[in-house]
Amino acid sequence: MLPQIRNGSVNKLDETLLTRLPPFSLLDRPQIRTILDQATSRRYDEGSTVFGEGMAADRFYLLLDGTIRVVRTTPTGEQIIALHIGPGQLFGIAPALARDTYPATAVAAAECVTLSWPVRLWGDFVASYPGFATESNRTLGARLGEMQNRITELATQQVEQRVAACLLRMVNQSGRKVATGIEISFPITRQNISEMTGTTLHTVSRLLSAWEREGIVESTRRRIVVTAPHRLVVLSGPAGQV
């Protein structure tokens, strides 16, 4: 776990904050010091927007703590949650896609702490810091893979399988052990799950209630604990095991 930084002034940040993160793991301390000296740190309350879809991509980000929800809005105003991003990951890396606007909106799904840098430094980072380019490529590869999995799920799976796979994905990405099972570590509503799985709020509620009766999950309005992950794996169908 990363240290809890709440109101970190950047020059007080310890270099060890970055040395364990893949994009920076090959660098020496003076290099990391330079990177931190150029960074801005910021705390975001749950629900606040880090950047919006279509906005000029003037900074790129590293998530130190919390969870970022990547959201797109359709022309008719429906929201789609494309993915969740956890601590230690780069995001808003529009320059890696040769874009000058952000392709989606980033919202703090829980309280978040970020570092960010002006986009003009991207080229310097790629050219000067060994492993940084590879790691940003790896991030894109992982996101692309996740999107392909989502497309496959949406195109071939039944709603029940999709909702089960969605819960499993969040448990794998950011589950924490609690007394009764594994809790998804950020607030998650039934509405959020419907926006992740392309189904209705009604269907999500019906499924979660059924699974609750069967002892597979426990849920409150904003929290979900998976109490029988192996049964969710079965429900997610063969494609859930890709």
Added chain:
Amino acid sequence: MLPQIRNGSVNKLDETLLTRLPPFSLLDRPQIRTILDQATSRRYDEGSTVFGEGMAADRFYLLLDGTIRVVRTTPTGEQIIALHIGPGQLFGIAPALARDTYPATAVAAAECVTLSWPVRLWGDFVASYPGFATESNRTLGARLGEMQNRITELATQQVEQRVAACLLRMVNQSGRKVATGIEISFPITRQNISEMTGTTLHTVSRLLSAWEREGIVESTRRRIVVTAPHRLVVLSGPAGQV
């Protein structure tokens, strides 16, 4: 249109083949000569596989002519068509995603001609050739954007809208004018459309038959002409106009 190369030995290829393509447009002729001297050219019959999902990514590709269909297969054997790639585009660029295997299968949707290079040259290309890295990033950005659009469509649109949007996308990417309208330039079956839109063959057939009666499309087993594109735009719904 690119020249029709059928059995091109690489050292006979003209430099002008590449000078007009974005990844190479900033280079001088000696640089392009070096790149061509390192390339292997190959023709693929319609339906043949260029590389398979999960195979070691030992080469990266440039499509000179034809259309590449990017396919994933689910654990239960269902095929999903993720996207189509047209002439002049890089594909199989696993190193740009820091992957050592191909994330999907590439099939020749029509007769194709490719150039390819051993993956060990990727780093050289990125480091030595101005614009090459930016252009490969732009390719990734476009693919990621397309995938986000697909996820949005699958999650929020009705089947009729999805099929209409799918036809429009192919018309925009690779339509050619014919007497009665715009023809999708590569062979496309109803099964292919069902694999692109996550619906059944039966539904695709029903929709195409209805649209044929209404004078919106004309289709044979492997060819589709859109005779009234403006009506397809309406059918694709507001999200089709993203």
